[in-house]
Amino acid sequence: MKKAILLAAVVLTGALSASAQTLGNLRIMAPASPGGGWDQTSRAIQQVLQDNKITGAVQVFNVPGAGGTIGLAQLLNSKGDGNLLMTMGLVMVGAIQTNRSKATLDRVTPIARLTGEYEVLVVPAESKYRTMADLVAAWKQNPGLPIAGGSAGGTDHILVGLLADAGGIDPTKINYVPFSGGGETLAAVLGNQVAAGVAGYGEFEAQIKAGKLRALGISSKKRVKGIDAPTFVEGGLNVELANWRGIVAPPGISAQEKQALVAALDRMHASKEWKDTLAKRNWEDLYQSGSKFDVFLKVEQSRINKVLKNIGLVK
Template sequence: MAGLRQKMFRTAVAAVALILGTLPVRAADMPEIRFLIPGGKGGGWDTTAHAVGEVLTATGLATVVAYENLVGGGGDRALLDLIHHPQRHRNTLMVQSTPIIVRSFRGDYRNSWRDTRPVAILISAYQAIAVPANSPYRDINELMQAIRLSPGDVPVTGGSTYLSLDHLTLGLVAQAAGIHLNALRYSPADGGKAALDRLLSGKVKAVVSGVGELLPAAQAGKIRILGVTSADPLPGLDVPTFRSQGLDVVFSNWRGFFAASATDEKDIQAFEAMFTELAATTAWANQRSKYRWEPLLLVGDPLKRFLIEQERSLFRIMTMLQSSPERFGRMASRSHARHWR
């Protein structure tokens, strides 16, 4: 009898193992993860990491154990820490966006996204320009006219440094209005919250940031958004596009996640599966809607091809906005010619 019970037990265990072996591996089976955030609290990177983490936790797709804000150098410090100290970044996902390409082009560091493991791009976020609620500038053309007449009296802030995403957005809008980038008085802050605080304290006249980062202050009646970089009006948001105001600017900032270069391939695949499953949930759709983010899910080879094309298009934009395109072109060619081969 005892032998029969043992045989039945072994058979049951084998059956369970067979069933479990045929089930898809879920992201919930992954180790606990950490988010590395290259900017301060309240900025675009910080908002994205927490928004993703909230849904991962709520849906049971993963357990987020830490959010580390490693501030400095417009995102450089966190990127270089991930590259040069991979042993302390096991199970770490660094949130990043367009600046990882822009700052590499500028020569701020010799590394690039190729020195990490790209995991997934998850969203596309539009940019916006806003002023205090009591500002005399009622639309983007009034602001641009004030800058044209006396640029030194109309400082504009953004949550990142010179020739970064916010500065480039301002440059594209200004160029569409017939103003050169060099005429702008741009005052960089370390993160979106710091930039917004600078605006509300009266130190600057306008702010450039992501729509999602500006939305809470706009809904609270503290600021007025003058325009967004989308081609068409964003659903549920009573804000004009720059294009509808006669400035032909359409531009978006992708955001995604990168791991240390030493990350095992099986862990990369697990991360990709996690983000793919996340993107299909209703909870994530609701989170995107809250911040006015557009879906842009890319993993694997399509992700790498996208990043290479981003290098080409951003190089064109930065060259166009530079006072000395030839000088910038030589710098970028020295740093990145190998990337396009």
Template sequence: MRRRRFVAWGLGVAAIAAGCGTGHVPGGGGGAGRRAEFSINPGGRRWDRVGQAFAGAARTSGYETGTGTRVTVTGLPALAAAELNNAETLLDTSTPLSRLAGDVEVVVVPANSRFKDFADFGAHLLAWPGQTPLAGGPEGAPDHLLFGLIAKGLGADTRQVDYTGYPSSQEAMIALLSGKAAAAAGLLPDWRGSIGQGRVRALAVSSAVRVPDFDVPTLLESGVRVDFADWTAAFGPDDMPEESRASAIRMCEDVTASPGWRAACRAAGWISIPLSGDDFARWLGSEVERTRAVLRDFGLVDATKATTCWGSCGNGH
């Protein structure tokens, strides 16, 4: 595997504790006779847009502006960065509240590629994983994880996958169009313009169902059991009291069920994937394990690293 690593993309993981970019929005589900308040904060610049959209939908849902319990909006890149840097996971450093939304990923090839569909590409990757150069975002980031999951789903030797990471989708596109890569993966909004211009062709999307008004099959339709999104979620502080956690979960459920949030997701091209409370915490545990397994296959993390502690070494929720 060619190594072009950009670990700096994951520095936002520390923001879940530090809380950068604060914008205060309270919630209205507290105990009898009083209102609980929440300050919603993006866990880094990457999550500014979704944090602002979530805060706006909270206001539209009737939550007044104020100060109070900190709720941090962060996601999959922070989880992967913690693994790459051998740091504590989001399960250990925060209280999981609710999954919010996700960006769909797309697998693309040059317009003149010999891979006419995903089946052609998948057959080549299965037979020659070390001779199918791939491109996308930084090593260990969601694009890289997706190719790892695809390789595993096909039955290919993930250790041989030839992936080069780039700091931006523009640079990944240059690599793809110049012949340095046979295929690339990235956020659908980042590639939609080039797809529409006919410069690249989309082979598959990572979501469980097709994207509306985008006639491209899913990976599941293409025979690969992968349902994947660059997800974003809401987290509380590590030492969050149970009463505050319950109020924050109610606020998240109110917001993600609101017309304002659904409209914000449609406008931004996100998929709304709400999951809250204990169900979200369990899902997050499985996502930590899935991410860790792929990074381990790539040789990017220690194969002997302990598995998720499931509440014995963190907030216990």
């Protein structure tokens, strides 16, 4: 018994010192411009990892372009670098497929899914659609109902495709009108230019709270505390989608290196500072690490591929 405890202790300290060794200084690549979602996530991780002394110094650098696929290509070239991480997410999964990127997520080492944001579908306050059911009924009559959202093939478009499919409307016939960025979508809905609009909850939050927009549905599984919106599932559409963000490492790192990175992020997630960050920024906690995230990433890729095929963006 004593021996066993001793052995466990040796193994544990061994593992800890191993992780301390490999996780000296880290570099996190944000595959987007400064100020964007991936950049902010990377810098939040940097802050918590450093302040809690989970790792040594953390450096964040930006490799923007093509939905993150340029950064991804660079990550794939850094094979075996156990001190490099890259933030990524649903947007990258979609961009790889719509851009027919040569760099894919098949070879990366998944580490963890961190945060996310749910999507909402809104109509102007004066709209005649009171519920999701009203909208779906009208949508069935006229699939050409203009629905605004972000760029073609992006998260918003994917959601509209999923909703159409679930509501029995031919996804190839829908009239999705892409705007550049959430701001323009918001203006289009507020100005009554379109029937409905889709974006992350944060983009519409202020206007929903001010009563200028009505949220007909949110893409979460259950109602979210503090958000006055029924889920799509409640509205009879079996659709769930989170615009999640996660973190991956280059291909070809050792199992120990992967384990050390997973352990570091587990510790970060457990810290109080991380919880405060999530609360302050209104990020949903979607933490999942290790093999769970490996599986999730595979399933999500094939699901997104199916939607993009349905809406005719990927052949």
